[in-house]
Amino acid sequence: MFACIHVPNFSNEAHAALLDCAGVFSPRVENTAPGTVVFDLEGLERLFGSYSEIAEKVAAHVRAAGIQAHVAVASNPDAAITAARGFRGVTVLGRGTEEKRLEDLSLDVLSPSPEILETLDRWGIRTIRGFAQLPAVQVSERLGQEGIRLHKLARGAGSRPLVPHQEALRFIEVMELDYEIGAIEPLTFILSRLLDQICSRLRTRNLATHEIHLALGMDARVLHLPVPVCNPKLLTKLLILDLEAHPPGASIHQVKVEAIPAKPRIVQNGLFIPLSPEPEKLELTLARIAAVVGKENVGSPEVLDTYRPDAFRVKKFGVMSAGSSEIAAKRRQNVAQGVSPGAWLLGISSPGRAAEQISRSAAPAGAGPEKITLAQGLHPGLRSGAAPRLNFVHRLTLRRFRPCFEATVQLRNSVPIWIAFHGVHGSVEKASGPWRSSGDWWRPNNWDREEWDIEVLDGGLYRIYYDVHTDRWFAEGVYD
Amino acid sequence: MCFMQSVVLRARLESALGERIASPFTDLDRRVSEIVPTGIAAVDAIAGGLPRGEITEIFGPPSSGRTRVMLSILAEAMAREEVCALADGTDAFDPASGIAAGLDLKRLLWVRCHKLEQVLKATDLLLQGGGFGCVVMDLTDLPLSRLRSIPLACWFRFQRAIEKTPTVLVVMTSESMVKSAAALVLRLEMRGTDWSTLLNAMDMNVEILRFRRKRPSISKFEFRISK
Numbered sequence: 001m002f003a004c005i006h007v008p009n010f011s012n013e014a015h016a017a018l019l020d021c022a023g024v025f026s027p028r029v030e031n032t033a034p035g036t037v038v039f040d041l042e043g044l045e046r047l048f049g050s051y052s053e054i055a056e057k058v059a060a061h062v063r064a065a066g067i068q069a070h071v072a073v074a075s076n077p078d079a080a081i082t083a084a085r086g087f088r089g090v091t092v093l094g095r096g097t098e099e100k101r102l103e104d105l106s107l108d109v110l111s112p113s114p115e116i117l118e119t120l121d122r123w124g125i126r127t128i129r130g131f132a133q134l135p136a137v138q139v140s141e142r143l144g145q146e147g148i149r150l151h152k153l154a155r156g157a158g159s160r161p162l163v164p165h166q167e168a169l170r171f172i173e174v175m176e177l178d179y180e181i182g183a184i185e186p187l188t189f190i191l192s193r194l195l196d197q198i199c200s201r202l203r204t205r206n207l208a209t210h211e212i213h214l215a216l217g218m219d220a221r222v223l224h225l226p227v228p229v230c231n232p233k234l235l236t237k238l239l240i241l242d243l244e245a246h247p248p249g250a251s252i253h254q255v256k257v258e259a260i261p262a263k264p265r266i267v268q269n270g271l272f273i274p275l276s277p278e279p280e281k282l283e284l285t286l287a288r289i290a291a292v293v294g295k296e297n298v299g300s301p302e303v304l305d306t307y308r309p310d311a312f313r314v315k316k317f318g319v320m321s322a323g324s325s326e327i328a329a330k331r332r333q334n335v336a337q338g339v340s341p342g343a344w345l346l347g348i349s350s351p352g353r354a355a356e357q358i359s360r361s362a363a364p365a366g367a368g369p370e371k372i373t374l375a376q377g378l379h380p381g382l383r384s385g386a387a388p389r390l391n392f393v394h395r396l397t398l399r400r401f402r403p404c405f406e407a408t409v410q411l412r413n414s415v416p417i418w419i420a421f422h423g424v425h426g427s428v429e430k431a432s433g434p435w436r437s438s439g440d441w442w443r444p445n446n447w448d449r450e451e452w453d454i455e456v457l458d459g460g461l462y463r464i465y466y467d468v469h470t471d472r473w474f475a476e477g478v479y480d
Numbered sequence: 481m482c483f484m485q486s487v488v489l490r491a492r493l494e495s496a497l498g499e500r501i502a503s504p505f506t507d508l509d510r511r512v513s514e515i516v517p518t519g520i521a522a523v524d525a526i527a528g529g530l531p532r533g534e535i536t537e538i539f540g541p542p543s544s545g546r547t548r549v550m551l552s553i554l555a556e557a558m559a560r561e562e563v564c565a566l567a568d569g570t571d572a573f574d575p576a577s578g579i580a581a582g583l584d585l586k587r588l589l590w591v592r593c594h595k596l597e598q599v600l601k602a603t604d605l606l607l608q609g610g611g612f613g614c615v616v617m618d619l620t621d622l623p624l625s626r627l628r629s630i631p632l633a634c635w636f637r638f639q640r641a642i643e644k645t646p647t648v649l650v651v652m653t654s655e656s657m658v659k660s661a662a663a664l665v666l667r668l669e670m671r672g673t674d675w676s677t678l679l680n681a682m683d684m685n686v687e688i689l690r691f692r693r694k695r696p697s698i699s700k701f702e703f704r705i706s707k
Contacts, residue, residue: 274560274561274562274563274613275562275563275611275612275613275646275647276562276563276611276613277563277609277610277611277612278610278611281609281610281611282609282611284609285605285606285608285609286589288605289591289601289602289605289606292598292601292602292605293591293592293593293594293598293602297571297591297592297593298589298590298591298592299589299590300585300586300587300588300589300590301573301575301578301585301588301590302575302585303575303576303579303585310574310576312575312576314590314592317589395548395577395580395581395705395706396548396679396681396682396705396706397547397548397551397574397577397580397581397705398574398576398577399547399572399573399574399620399621400571400572400573400574401572402570402571402572430673430675430679432675432677432678432679453678453679455673455675455679459541459542459543459670460541460542460543461543461670461673461679461682477572477574478542478543479543479679479682480542480543480544480545480546480547480548480620
């Protein structure tokens with residue numbers, strides 16, 4: 001048997017109270033529609049008496065909650081709903097009497113679509129009795145599946161299972177403190193305890209969390225995790241590291257932790273998956289490194305889409321899934337073509353071939369290790385002076401000075417001949433330039449400069465530039 | 481008498497530990513670590529590459545090609561789809577040069593340090609965290625006086641941290657620091673430059689000073705870095 005509570009003029013608060021009222025009597029409660037709940041009465045007779053008594057008790061409970069509702073009991077959920085919508089007060093329909101009891105009700109209680117209601121009205125059918133007496137096959141031919149469903153409801157012959165309502169899970173732990181806390185260390189124990197409880201609750205439901213909300217009195221913060229985790233030690237450590245980096249502004253008298261549940265991460269490992277850090281460990285490592293060097297100094301570099309020199313930003317580092325990069329795709333292509341992964345810089349197919357290409361020159365007496373000139377085999381351009389092919393050579397790399405060092409430069413015929421900056425000074429042996437660049441002229445931080453590549457007497461190769469705006473020289477980096 | 485006692489003691493210990501440890505007094509065979517390519521064909525041909533689970537030291541003066549070799553190593557590791565980390569001692573890494581060298585920057589964890597202590601701490605955390613194919617510790621522009629103050633035990637601690645892992649730890653300095661904790665030591669120096677109107681290229685000497693696995697038949701060679 002099933003009971004239905006129906007509130008004709010419902011509100012959201014009344015609906016929540018209805019669910020609570022139904023929950024008092026049965027654990028299997030269906031949130032059917034706004035203002036209507038149905039619950040299972042099977043096995044409740046021993047607790048609350050007969051079905052009539054149960055219905056009276058339910059009605060009394062609802063009235064005590066300040067809600068004007070109609071209560072009906074029937075052998076199936078749909079009949080109970082129809083009766084609750086159609087009869088005022090408390091109604092109990094015995095098994096097998098549903099059709100007879102419902103026949104005088106208006107068709108509106110079945111909530112048919114306006115089109116079907118209009119059709120039935122044209123046929124002169126205005127009560128459930130008239131509709132229930134129609135042959136089912138003809139109803140199906142004329143009104144379709146919706147007509148069949150309504151016809152079953154009219155006969156009180158519904159047989160659908162109840163869909164129990166489940167409360168949204170919230171994982172919150174709160175601790176009120178007797179004395180205010182001003183330091184982070186004692187907080188560690190409190191957080192550890194609260195997170196232990198939350199994680200054990202999550203584990204019992206096979207859940208994890210990817211977001212932790214921490215409220216310390218007036219101070220509130222959110223910890224976002226790249227993957228769902230359910231490790232209280234890890235979560236405690238991450239929260240403590242965050243608190244150490246950004247301490248709360250006031251002393252703490254209440255600690256509230258809420259975990260947003262998420263499905264746990266499912267990983268299928270394999271023998272040939274490339275090496276990468278475990279996301280949980282990586283998050284902790286990143287937090288610890290951020291505590292040492294600062295959050296803005298840890299991450300993955302990204303070059304900005306501009307011509308401005310040294311334009312980049314550091315974004316949060318996250319482990320990529322295997323096989324997602326362009327380089328990986330290129331590597332797979334090379335492997336498919338039988339080319340060694342290490343060969344793409346020098347254009348050779350394997351290290352063995354490089355060894356074959358190495359030619360030995362005569363070592364001077366007592367010179368120790370034998371000297372090998374790779375140039376003879378790999379870079380004919382080295383001896384001939386011809387420009388080497390680009391795909392056969394390594395490219396020069398710049399090490400930047402951040403910030404750039406201001407330099408003192410002497411010029412002759414507008415060419416640098418002497419330089420001094422940050423411990424480096426001497427004659428400029430060779431210089432190449434100027435290479436002019438400018439940009440962002442519409443912005444206050446525009447740039448306009450003349451770059452030079454120079455070789456200083458000590459053997460260092462540097463990139464320097466003359467800032468046109470400030471009329472000063474700077475050393476930008478060293479080629480290494 | 482004393483010998484007999486030691487034999488008896490050994491037998492007792494072996495029988496007591498027998499269920500848990502098969503041969504408690506047998507030295508473990510030295511683990512043969514995997515070698516990964518550097519991307520520089522000559523180094524790969526002569527030394528085979530960089531040993532996993534060991535420290536590789538690359539040192540030399542400014543403009544000796546250290547950074548180019550480092551980027552080549554990182555590019556090779558990323559081509560194997562590995563995740564790499566760079567503990568940058570003086571915040572000198574140029575992302576644009578990295579892209580030009582073939583780096584997949586999404587796979588690079590860049591730690592921008594400004595002090596020696598930060599580099600050491602960050603490297604320690606990276607190695608303890610694990611999972612990185614290659615960790616580079618760039619100490620090149622830090623003052624030599626500070627670098628010389630790093631105790632040798634620190635390098636052995638790093639070596640122990642990666643000993644049984646597939647991580648390659650590359651230490652870049654301006655003079656040799658890691659000493660016997662390094663399995664492979666490369667010294668780089670600039671041999672000359674090639675200028676026309678422009679700076680065209682640098683010619684480098686590379687010398688293998690130490691290679692623990694075997695004595696290389698060739699220990700000194702040259703290569704060119706072009707602009």
